Amino acid sequence: MGKKKETPGIGHNSAGLPAIPEPDAGIIVKADLLSVIERVEHLEEEKKGIAEDIKEVYAEAKARGYDTKVLRKLISERKRDAAEREEQNAILNLYATAIGMDLFA
Amino acid sequence: MGKKKETPGIGHNSAGLPAIPEPDAGIIVKADLLSVIERVEHLEEEKKGIAEDIKEVYAEAKARGYDTKVLRKLISERKRDAAEREEQNAILNLYATAIGMDLFA
Amino acid sequence: MGKKKETPGIGHNSAGLPAIPEPDAGIIVKADLLSVIERVEHLEEEKKGIAEDIKEVYAEAKARGYDTKVLRKLISERKRDAAEREEQNAILNLYATAIGMDLFA
Amino acid sequence: MGKKKETPGIGHNSAGLPAIPEPDAGIIVKADLLSVIERVEHLEEEKKGIAEDIKEVYAEAKARGYDTKVLRKLISERKRDAAEREEQNAILNLYATAIGMDLFA
DNA sequence: GACTCTCCCAATGTAC
DNA sequence: GTACATTGGGAGAGTC
Numbered sequence: 106m107g108k109k110k111e112t113p114g115i116g117h118n119s120a121g122l123p124a125i126p127e128p129d130a131g132i133i134v135k136a137d138l139l140s141v142i143e144r145v146e147h148l149e150e151e152k153k154g155i156a157e158d159i160k161e162v163y164a165e166a167k168a169r170g171y172d173t174k175v176l177r178k179l180i181s182e183r184k185r186d187a188a189e190r191e192e193q194n195a196i197l198n199l200y201a202t203a204i205g206m207d208l209f210a
Numbered sequence: 211m212g213k214k215k216e217t218p219g220i221g222h223n224s225a226g227l228p229a230i231p232e233p234d235a236g237i238i239v240k241a242d243l244l245s246v247i248e249r250v251e252h253l254e255e256e257k258k259g260i261a262e263d264i265k266e267v268y269a270e271a272k273a274r275g276y277d278t279k280v281l282r283k284l285i286s287e288r289k290r291d292a293a294e295r296e297e298q299n300a301i302l303n304l305y306a307t308a309i310g311m312d313l314f315a
Numbered sequence: 316m317g318k319k320k321e322t323p324g325i326g327h328n329s330a331g332l333p334a335i336p337e338p339d340a341g342i343i344v345k346a347d348l349l350s351v352i353e354r355v356e357h358l359e360e361e362k363k364g365i366a367e368d369i370k371e372v373y374a375e376a377k378a379r380g381y382d383t384k385v386l387r388k389l390i391s392e393r394k395r396d397a398a399e400r401e402e403q404n405a406i407l408n409l410y411a412t413a414i415g416m417d418l419f420a
Numbered sequence: 421m422g423k424k425k426e427t428p429g430i431g432h433n434s435a436g437l438p439a440i441p442e443p444d445a446g447i448i449v450k451a452d453l454l455s456v457i458e459r460v461e462h463l464e465e466e467k468k469g470i471a472e473d474i475k476e477v478y479a480e481a482k483a484r485g486y487d488t489k490v491l492r493k494l495i496s497e498r499k500r501d502a503a504e505r506e507e508q509n510a511i512l513n514l515y516a517t518a519i520g521m522d523l524f525a
Numbered sequence: 526g527a528c529t530c531t532c533c534c535a536a537t538g539t540a541c
Numbered sequence: 542g543t544a545c546a547t548t549g550g551g552a553g554a555g556t557c
Contacts (some may be wrong), residue, residue: 356495
């Protein structure tokens with residue numbers, strides 16, 4: 106939990122003007138801060154929109170008779186499988202490299 | 211809309227072929243099921259991408275000296291404030307209605 | 316609980332005096348209302364206490380090496396219908412087979 | 421992200437007999453397991469009973485003319501207000517810390 | 526009786 | 542490596 110506010114940079118750019126605002130210097134540029142906040146908020150809006158789209162797909166599927174619980178299960182299984190396959194490939198690659206064999210040659 | 215097994219459509223759309231596959235009828239159309247699954251998976255990909263963008267914004271902000279923990283708190287507060295306002299209106303409305311007063315009369 | 320606010324009783328109990336306060340008549344007895352609220356709050360306190368006891372039991376079990384997830388599952392399974400479990404598995408299998416995925420591979 | 425379940429106790433109580441059963445040791449004592457399960461189930465029964473009491477209070481209130489929906493809202497508001505106060509303090513603290521100000525100095 | 530919503534727990538990923 | 546925060550999943554309660 107070491108952090109708190111170790112203000113990186115204070116002192117070592119004393120020579121010139123900063124190209125970017127320096128919150129650490131004690132000068133908080135309101136517009137700059139707002140920009141950060143709003144960018145995040147905008148992205149979170151988008152993310153939320155996507156989440157709603159997903160819900161819609163499930164709702165539609167449900168309306169057509171699918172069991173959404175099972176659907177979710179299936180999808181998560183596929184995700185798992187993909188991750189495992191990835192790992193398998195990584196291992197394969199590792200071994201191949203170890204014996205001086207380039208799978209992509 | 212019924213669940214379980216009331217197989218919507220069976221029998222009462224006897225005139226034609228169903229416009230949409232009917233999982234309830236016991237016929238699972240592979241392509242149809244796959245379509246549902248892939249749409250969800252695609253949306254989840256997008257969602258994940260957005261989440262990464264958000265992380266980037268925070269990383270950049272941090273690099274510029276902002277305290278991300280505080281930033282996150284600020285943003286969540288703003289979100290809550292908005293939600294709160296909504297909620298307050300809902301409550302006001304509820305109470306007004308309960309005492310027979312129509313705020314929009 | 317169907318209706319929104321059909322305020323039963325307004326005006327048509329002109330015959331006698333009510334033995335109990337009548338909120339609908341427009342007279343809200345503060346002490347009476349508070350009594351209701353506090354009774355509920357008290358019961359919710361108790362309920363919360365029990366919930367905490369349950370958590371404790373799980374915590375203790377976990378400390379003794381039990382897998383709480385499995386425990387929860389067991390308990391909920393006991394509650395759940397065996398036939399339903401069968402059905403869930405059957406559906407999962409059905410879907411998986413439909414998309415050419417073997418869960419037991 | 422290492423372990424699955426770090427099996428406490430294996431090996432380090434080699435000197436004596438365990439005071440309590442050790443599921444991790446592979447020995448699942450049926451009576452012990454059942455005891456855990458039944459305690460939980462019993463508590464859940466109690467919890468359910470309280471939930472029913474709460475419903476009764478609402479039913480009675482409703483019979484006396486109260487709008488239960490409003491009642492529920494009132495109660496949840498009171499709960500939230502308390503939680504809110506807590507939260508506000510936490511936020512104040514966070515911000516104060518962020519600007520290098522110790523509220524408890 | 527089913528659907529929705531909320532809360533709680535477990536898991537993952539991240540930051541320090 | 543530890544702890545923290547976010548996310549997803551599951552169970553329970555309430556509403557219609």
